[in-house]
Amino acid sequence: MAKIIxxxxxxxxxxxxxxxxxxxxxxPYWKRxxxxxxxxxxxxxxxxPDMIVVVYNDHGLNxxxxxMPTFALGCADIYHNADEGWGLKPQAPFPGDAQFSWHxxxxxxxxxxxxxxxxxxxxxxxxxxxxxxLYGTLEEWPIKTLPVAVNVVQHPVPTAARCLKLGRALGKxxxxxxxxxxxxxxGTGGLSHQLQGERAGLINVDFDIECMExxxxxxxxFTQFSxxxxxxxxxxxxxxxxxWMVMRGALQDDAKIIHKHYHAPISNTGAGVLVLxx
Amino acid sequence: xxxxxxxxxxxxxxxxxxxxxxxxxxxxxxMLFTFNTEDCRDEFEADPAAYCDKFGVEGDxxxxxxxxxxxxxxxxxxxIYFMAKMAIPRGTSVQDCGAAMQGITTEExxxxxxxxxxxxxxxxxxxxxxxxx
Numbered sequence: 001m002a003k004i005i006x007x008x009x010x011x012x013x014x015x016x017x018x019x020x021x022x023x024x025x026x027x028p029y030w031k032r033x034x035x036x037x038x039x040x041x042x043x044x045x046x047x048x049p050d051m052i053v054v055v056y057n058d059h060g061l062n063x064x065x066x067x068m069p070t071f072a073l074g075c076a077d078i079y080h081n082a083d084e085g086w087g088l089k090p091q092a093p094f095p096g097d098a099q100f101s102w103h104x105x106x107x108x109x110x111x112x113x114x115x116x117x118x119x120x121x122x123x124x125x126x127x128x129x130x131x132x133x134l135y136g137t138l139e140e141w142p143i144k145t146l147p148v149a150v151n152v153v154q155h156p157v158p159t160a161a162r163c164l165k166l167g168r169a170l171g172k173x174x175x176x177x178x179x180x181x182x183x184x185x186x187g188t189g190g191l192s193h194q195l196q197g198e199r200a201g202l203i204n205v206d207f208d209i210e211c212m213e214x215x216x217x218x219x220x221x222f223t224q225f226s227x228x229x230x231x232x233x234x235x236x237x238x239x240x241x242x243x244w245m246v247m248r249g250a251l252q253d254d255a256k257i258i259h260k261h262y263h264a265p266i267s268n269t270g271a272g273v274l275v276l277x278x
Numbered sequence: 279x280x281x282x283x284x285x286x287x288x289x290x291x292x293x294x295x296x297x298x299x300x301x302x303x304x305x306x307x308x309m310l311f312t313f314n315t316e317d318c319r320d321e322f323e324a325d326p327a328a329y330c331d332k333f334g335v336e337g338d339x340x341x342x343x344x345x346x347x348x349x350x351x352x353x354x355x356x357x358i359y360f361m362a363k364m365a366i367p368r369g370t371s372v373q374d375c376g377a378a379m380q381g382i383t384t385e386e387x388x389x390x391x392x393x394x395x396x397x398x399x400x401x402x403x404x405x406x407x408x409x410x411x
Contacts, residue, residue, distance in 0.1 A: 036409045059359040064311045065300050085313040085363030153359060155284075155296035196358045198291030200376030201387055203394045209405055228285035236292055261409040262402060265391040268373065 002100075002177035005047045006255065006277035007185040007247040008040055009215075010130045012056055014088075015267035017129040020137060021089065033271060036261030037133055040275050043258050044134055047277075049184040051097065053146045053174070055246040056126035056188045057153060059084075062118075068154050069116035071166060073108070074147035075101040079123045091128050092138065094145045100177055101146055107173035113166055123147055130188045150243050152189070160230065161223035163242045167249020174250065187247025189240030191262075192233070193269035201268060202235040208270040209262060211241060216257050216274055219248045237269075244274075252278045291379075295357050303355035306343070309333035310360035319367075346370075349378045 019025060025034040061084050063069065077098050081091040105117050127147055135141065148170070151157050158166075174183050191208040194200050211234075214221040222245060230239055248255075259275035281298045293299065300307070309330065312318035322329040330340045342350040348365040352358060352375060362372055377387035402408040 032411055035411060039409060060311055060357065060363070061314055065304065065307055065357075082314060083316075085319070086366035153295065153357065154300050155286075155294055194292065195372050195376060196352055196379065197293050198379050199289070200291075200379050201391055203391065205394050205398065205401065209401065213405065226285060228289070231286055231292070231294065232289050236294055257407065259409060260407050262398075264394040264398065268376070268391060270394070 002051075002174050002179060002181040002183055004171060004174055004183045004185065004250060004278055005049060006043075006258070006275065007187060007251050008044070008134075008276070009187045009190070009244050009247060009272055009274040010037075010040075010133055011190065011266060011269055011271035012126045012129045012188040013267050013269055013271075014125045014129070016133055017088065017125050020129075020132050033263045033266050034133075036263060036273060039259045040261070040273050041134055043275050043277070044184065047182065047184055049143055049182045051100065051144045051146060051181050051183045052131065053148060053170070053183060053185045053250075054127050054130060054188060055148045055150060055186065055243045056130070057151065057240065057243065058149050059124055059126060059153065061124035062122040063149070063151075065154055068151050069149070070151050070158050071113065072116040072118055072121075072149040073101060073105055074121045074123075074145075075105060075117045075119050076121060079121055079127075079145060079147060081124070081128050082122050084124055088125070091132070092140060094123060094127075094131070094141055095143075096146065097144045100144075100179075100181070103177050104146065104170070104173040107176055108166075108169055111169040111172065113169050121147055121149075126188060130186050148246065150246065152239050152242065155227070157227060157239060158242065159223070159227060160225060160242045160245050163245035164219055164223055164249040167246040170246065171250035185247045185250050187244040189243045190234075190238060191241055191270040191272050192235050192238040194235030195237050195268060197236070199235070203264050203268070203270045204234055204238070205264050205270060207233045208264070208272060211244075212260060212262060212272050212274055215244055215248055216260070216276060219245060248276070251276055293355075299355040300357070303339070303357070305334040306339045306351070306354075307357050307360045309335050309343075310356065310363050313363040348375055352379070
């Protein structure tokens with residue numbers, strides 16, 4: 001049977017990909033941010049997953065506003081990256097596992113999560129940078145991947161409570177797959193940031209740390225907030241933190257904290273790495 | 279015929295990209311989305327006005343596209359991620375736009391961001407359990 005070994009959270013911002021591309025990890029600006037990934041990388045090596053489920057949002061590469069699924073699932077054997085319109089070097093394609101994906105789709109829909117299935121899905125920095133932050137830049141990826149896209153771009157976006165429930169359903173879906181498979185879930189994005197408006201540049205360190213503490217130990221706490229409240233505290237793009245709830249929901253309630261790392265600012269954001277083990 | 283009001287409408291200095299905004303800026307965002315493809319970027323470069331016409335981008339929207347006035351594009355309701363597909367290759371970063379929105383330089387904007395770094399280790403030590411370099 002498939003087994004969820006654990007989950008981790010990570011920022012997915014473009015600047016992280018640029019820093020990796022330009023080998024800036026040990027530059028003063030970046031050093032503390034990237035050094036704090038080392039324990040997460042060691043844990044991941046030990047966990048030795050076959051499959052990484054990446055909960056992320058598309059930023060206008062795969063989904064346009066004409067059809068905007070609230071939740072979407074990759075159901076392909078391969079996922080391609082692209083230059084996103086701003087000249088990024090596309091990363092090597094990421095292997096998927098269509099059979100696993102369709103099992104997850106069937107189980108989620110059975111559990112009343114009517115997710116959009118995608119047989120073609122371009123993956124952007126939201127998906128790619130977390131994998132690169134943990135694995136580096138490779139020509140062949142040592143893991144299979146399952147993209148789970150959450151709309152956080154065009155409101156209305158799902159509530160934190162709904163994301164937690166999706167995570168719980170996702171956990172059941174994964175662990176009912178009959179094949180032996182070691183699975184790790186990445187919850188990406190966040191923490192606080194706001195890219196636009198006169199309030200651009202907002203980072204709320206205290207709220208970020210509180211979120212990390214509570215999401216690790218008591219994720220229901222985060223569901224008390226409406227999306228308006230989250231944006232008021234953590235900025236418009238800080239709403240991405242709801243994607244951490246999907247990861248958290250898929251893990252056991254008593255998942256063990258392996259590693260906590262927080263840094264601010266990275267580009268415009270507060271960046272949190274949580275590693276949790278089932 | 280009325281747009282819903284939202285709890286987030288009164289967050290200062292904040293424009294939430296919702297149905298109302300997305301509806302008004304649909305054509306320009308649709309045009310910007312095509313910049314994911316190189317052929318479309320080339321076609322735009324060759325004749326920006328004609329490319330706007332092709333997507334029904336008109337009036338103020340068309341004017342700011344042709345003038346490469348990214349800040350005004352945002353103020354008119356362009357989505358920041360779609361706008362970035364035009365601005366970043368032309369040397370305007372999202373931070374440049376954020377700074378301009380506040381009437382400060384990008385360096386000042388970055389300095390404000392760096393203020394979040396002050397006392398971070400102490401704060402994390404106090405909470406406990408964090409990797410701290």
